[in-house]
Amino acid sequence: MSDSSTDNMEMKRYGHYELLDCIGRGGMGLVYRARDTRLGRIVAIKCLRAELYEPAYRERFRREAMLLAKLNHPNIVQIYDYIETDDQLALVMEYVDGQNLQVWVREHLVSLRTRLLWLSHIAAGLAIAHDAGIIHRDLKAENILLTLNEDIKISDLGIARSVDSNLTINEYVAGSYCSMSPEQAMGEELDFRSDLFSLGILAYQLLCDAHPFGKTDNKLQLMQRIISHPPIPPKQVKPDLPADVCDFLLQLLSKNVDKRPPDTRTVAVAFAAFAQAQPDTDSQSDDTELLIRPVRPSATHLAAVNTSAEQSALASRGKRVTLAASLVLLVGVFSALGFYWWPAPEPRYLAVVTPVINARDLDESHQAMVRGAVYDALRQSAVQLDGYYLIPPEQTEDIDGDYESIQRATGADELLTADVRCRQDSCTISLSRLEAGDAPAGEPSRLRVKNTRSVDVLRDQYLPMADMVQTAVGQVFAQKMVNGFEGITEEEYAVFIEVSLALRTSGASDMLLQKLDGVYNAVNRVSALRALYTQIAVDLYYESSDSSYLEKLKRLYRSNALIANDPAYLYGLFSVQIAESNFTAAAETLKRLQTQDINRIRLHELEADLSLSNNEFPKAITIYEKLLKLKISGHNYYNLSLAYWYAGDNVKAREALEKAIQLSPSFFKAHRLYGAIALNEGDAPTAIEAYASILEKKSDDISSISNIGIGHLLNGDYQQAAIRFRQAVELAPYNSTYLLNHADAESLAGRHESAIALYRQVVALAADPNNRDHLRNRVQAFAHLGQFSEAIQLLQLLQRSDPENIDTHYTSAMVYALAGDLTSAMVNVENALAKNLSKIWFRFSWFDSLCQLQHFSMLLDSDGAVSRCERLASH
Numbered sequence: 001m002s003d004s005s006t007d008n009m010e011m012k013r014y015g016h017y018e019l020l021d022c023i024g025r026g027g028m029g030l031v032y033r034a035r036d037t038r039l040g041r042i043v044a045i046k047c048l049r050a051e052l053y054e055p056a057y058r059e060r061f062r063r064e065a066m067l068l069a070k071l072n073h074p075n076i077v078q079i080y081d082y083i084e085t086d087d088q089l090a091l092v093m094e095y096v097d098g099q100n101l102q103v104w105v106r107e108h109l110v111s112l113r114t115r116l117l118w119l120s121h122i123a124a125g126l127a128i129a130h131d132a133g134i135i136h137r138d139l140k141a142e143n144i145l146l147t148l149n150e151d152i153k154i155s156d157l158g159i160a161r162s163v164d165s166n167l168t169i170n171e172y173v174a175g176s177y178c179s180m181s182p183e184q185a186m187g188e189e190l191d192f193r194s195d196l197f198s199l200g201i202l203a204y205q206l207l208c209d210a211h212p213f214g215k216t217d218n219k220l221q222l223m224q225r226i227i228s229h230p231p232i233p234p235k236q237v238k239p240d241l242p243a244d245v246c247d248f249l250l251q252l253l254s255k256n257v258d259k260r261p262p263d264t265r266t267v268a269v270a271f272a273a274f275a276q277a278q279p280d281t282d283s284q285s286d287d288t289e290l291l292i293r294p295v296r297p298s299a300t301h302l303a304a305v306n307t308s309a310e311q312s313a314l315a316s317r318g319k320r321v322t323l324a325a326s327l328v329l330l331v332g333v334f335s336a337l338g339f340y341w342w343p344a345p346e347p348r349y350l351a352v353v354t355p356v357i358n359a360r361d362l363d364e365s366h367q368a369m370v371r372g373a374v375y376d377a378l379r380q381s382a383v384q385l386d387g388y389y390l391i392p393p394e395q396t397e398d399i400d401g402d403y404e405s406i407q408r409a410t411g412a413d414e415l416l417t418a419d420v421r422c423r424q425d426s427c428t429i430s431l432s433r434l435e436a437g438d439a440p441a442g443e444p445s446r447l448r449v450k451n452t453r454s455v456d457v458l459r460d461q462y463l464p465m466a467d468m469v470q471t472a473v474g475q476v477f478a479q480k481m482v483n484g485f486e487g488i489t490e491e492e493y494a495v496f497i498e499v500s501l502a503l504r505t506s507g508a509s510d511m512l513l514q515k516l517d518g519v520y521n522a523v524n525r526v527s528a529l530r531a532l533y534t535q536i537a538v539d540l541y542y543e544s545s546d547s548s549y550l551e552k553l554k555r556l557y558r559s560n561a562l563i564a565n566d567p568a569y570l571y572g573l574f575s576v577q578i579a580e581s582n583f584t585a586a587a588e589t590l591k592r593l594q595t596q597d598i599n600r601i602r603l604h605e606l607e608a609d610l611s612l613s614n615n616e617f618p619k620a621i622t623i624y625e626k627l628l629k630l631k632i633s634g635h636n637y638y639n640l641s642l643a644y645w646y647a648g649d650n651v652k653a654r655e656a657l658e659k660a661i662q663l664s665p666s667f668f669k670a671h672r673l674y675g676a677i678a679l680n681e682g683d684a685p686t687a688i689e690a691y692a693s694i695l696e697k698k699s700d701d702i703s704s705i706s707n708i709g710i711g712h713l714l715n716g717d718y719q720q721a722a723i724r725f726r727q728a729v730e731l732a733p734y735n736s737t738y739l740l741n742h743a744d745a746e747s748l749a750g751r752h753e754s755a756i757a758l759y760r761q762v763v764a765l766a767a768d769p770n771n772r773d774h775l776r777n778r779v780q781a782f783a784h785l786g787q788f789s790e791a792i793q794l795l796q797l798l799q800r801s802d803p804e805n806i807d808t809h810y811t812s813a814m815v816y817a818l819a820g821d822l823t824s825a826m827v828n829v830e831n832a833l834a835k836n837l838s839k840i841w842f843r844f845s846w847f848d849s850l851c852q853l854q855h856f857s858m859l860l861d862s863d864g865a866v867s868r869c870e871r872l873a874s875h
Contacts, residue, residue, distance in 0.1 A: 014045055014083055014090050033095060040491045043080060048089040058089060065091055070132040074510030075125030077145065077155045096153050102141035105206065113278035115206050116271050117548060121152040123199065123268035124733065130192040130264045137190065139198040140179040141205060151517065177219050178211065182227045182255055192264060193257040199267065200252025204231070207245065208238040212253055245274050265733050272734050273764030347389040347599060349631055351396050351412035352378045353403065359422035370459055372497040374418050374429055377466035381473035381481050382416055389601050395635045397504060403447055407436050409664030411633035415447065416473070427459045429469060433476050451476045463493040484528055492522040496529055508539035523556070527568040530556065534572045538579045546734045550580060567596050574606060581771060583614045601630065608639065615805060617647035634664035641673060648806055648835035650677060679707060682838030684714040702731045706738055709745065714840055718749035736766040736777045747784060748845065759784050772802045776811050788819040806835040817847045825850055843868045
């Protein structure tokens with residue numbers, strides 16, 4: 001322990017926390033680096049000084065714990081525990097291994113783009129605090145931590161308070177004089193806008209390397225300038241700083257709180273947009289470098305092409321429908337988890353079923369870890385089996401029902417199951433290898449037991465448990481298993497299991513990526529962890545359009561370039577290239593995989609993924625039909641349905657989807673696609689019902705939230721639509737599609753000032769001309785802002801890059817209608833209708849100018865309903 005920790009030298013432990021060394025000292029106590037002996041992780045413990053154990057300070061310390069407990073965001077230091085006894089008072093928090101922002105910037109060269117991204121992340125974390133009614137009151141560079149992976153963490157909420165709190169501990173003005181707002185310096189009542197001023201000071205210092213109010217050595221003089229003097233113009237200090245950034249800094253530093261930005265999320269979006277506009281000067285040339293761009297897959301026929309975690313959203317047309325539809329895009333990476341695939345002329349399809357556990361004396365979290373360790377070991381083993389094709393886990397996990405239901409839905413030849421029974425300190429794991437037997441025509445196959453094996457394991461040691469399960473699987477199939485976790489620690493493996501579990505149950509999150517960052521060396525060494533890291537980062541990128549996730553992957557894959565011919569490396573590289581729409585590079589990676597000893601079914605799936613993502617729909621359809629000839633399964637029918645839908649053939653899409661649901665009635669993604677097709681056909685009530693049922697199981701499913709908003713738009717309920725879109729924006733603030741949907745709802749509801757502000761944010765965010773979805777969103781935003789020259793110029797680029805997409809036709813019709821080019825608008829209306837787009841999509845006010853054309857009015861009248869054109873004519 002450090003010599004500086006004299007206050008607590010006699011204290012070696014706080015409960016089950018072992019104190020290691022003192023890492024900080026403040027006015028109220030000491031901060032230690034400590035080890036949680038139960039979970040085996042490093043934490044930070046903030047201990048109240050012994051001489052301050054009086055009621056007022058205890059209450060303040062307890063209040064800090066309660067405030068922190070409300071906040072859960074990757075850019076805020078997390079609280080884990082609160083200890084209070086007669087002689088101990090401490091906060092147990094996330095340990096951040098890194099430096100504060102002030103020190104980091106002083107010691108490193110940092111690009112403008114990176115600094116702007118940091119400010120965006122600080123604002124995003126601060127927005128969470130503000131949403132919880134918490135004001136930081138001491139926001140400054142010293143209280144912003146930067147991890148070794150360059151992730152931002154807001155710390156030191158010790159003087160933060162709730163806006164509705166009446167608790168007063170001291171009468172002095174809290175906060176640091178260099179960073180406080182005018183109202184804070186004068187002791188006035190504060191709201192979240194005080195933090196925005198402090199953020200303005202921090203941003204000014206970070207971008208201009210100076211304080212906005214001059215020298216800081218005289219406290220009283222500086223506070224007086226903050227209260228009554230204007231800030232020094234940023235251009236005067238930093239002439240090359242972009243003008244829009246300078247203007248935004250001055251808005252944050254306004255003395256009038258009403259002239260500061262209206263909310264903190266707007267600040268986060270603005271800084272992200274400024275960052276996107278800057279060149280990525282941090283990138284270095286490398287033979288294996290990924291071409292990182294803030295883009296998503298572009299198979300966008302009213303849909304979002306997604307990863308297996310079903311989390312992302314992709315731009316679509318005028319009202320962008322988002323479908324989290326699995327393309328089995330990352331299946332090779334995430335079911336193989338880093339192991340090789342061996343080919344076979346006719347592989348047997350093997351489904352690994354989630355283990356059943358019976359352990360009444362274990363709490364739910366402990367049961368989940370045991371189940372997760374066993375399940376992972378089964379899949380790690382199955383992927384090594386010679387002559388077998390492992391059915392990707394999402395195909396089995398999406399199925400509710402017994403083993404026979406799973407077999408019918410997946411078309412599996414065999415199932416591998418595990419029954420886990422725990423008692424006291426050990427568990428007995430019983431493995432069964434089930435084989436589908438022959439059955440009369442029209443009747444389901446019956447499963448029979450082909451082999452079994454049992455093994456006893458200690459229930460608290462997950463790595464040895466996994467090793468013993470793998471050995472047992474090898475015995476069941478009479479094949480030798482290889483341990484893919486050589487050199488990994490028990491703690492690192494526990495993180496892998498914990499994150500894998502959370503991903504399957506709740507989807508990707510920043511917190512999961514953060515946990516893997518905590519074992520980054522293992523992520524670099526072990527292909528299974530690297531694959532898991534890739535899946536989470538790609539899912540988060542699809543969901544948020546935040547390119548920082550792809551930047552993380554760029555660093556990861558550059559550091560692993562020496563294993564560039566490893567199939568596991570190539571699977572991950574392929575998935576990232578698809579995510580960034582770098583289809584040429586993805587095709588080259590696929591060719592490299594074809595030279596490896598890879599299962600031909602997996603190669604067909606990857607080829608189909610690439611074709612579908614690149615809008616080569618007929619080719620994708622051909623491949624999926626070929627896969628169905630090899631094996632009939634609900635998942636293969638689902639993918640075929642998706643390809644037909646993207647191609648604009650709703651009839652065949654529905655036929656394939658009905659077969660998928662018949663084989664697997666509880667197939668989650670099939671029902672989601674059903675809702676998307678209903679929206680495409682203008683059946684809003686059916687679509688809303690379908691997506692609402694999804695939200696009952698997963699309340700934060702962003703694409704379902706947005707799609708319900710689309711349904712409300714089609715029904716003309718713009719208020720409800722705006723509420724849904726606002727929810728989607730809050731969950732993914734950097735996603736220009738959700739912002740555009742929100743802007744459209746505000747416009748249709750008559751809230752034009754709000755709509756204009758949102759359209760401008762879309763223009764700033766959707767800045768990549770090589771991304772079809774960014775193009776689509778930016779084109780429409782420009783058109784709604786009346787900037788038709790810019791809109792049509794970008795539209796021509798979109799039409800050249802994606803000419804046959806129904807979304808391109810719809811976008812073109814909208815832009816030309818708003819611009820008054822009725823002939824061009826009508827051509828695109830007819831093109832969209834020819835691809836089975838419902839006429840209901842043209843009832844919005846954007847197309848009112850077309851009512852001058854008799855042909856358009858007749859089109860809208862032909863469905864028997866009173867059309868918008870008729871209503872306009874009657875007025």
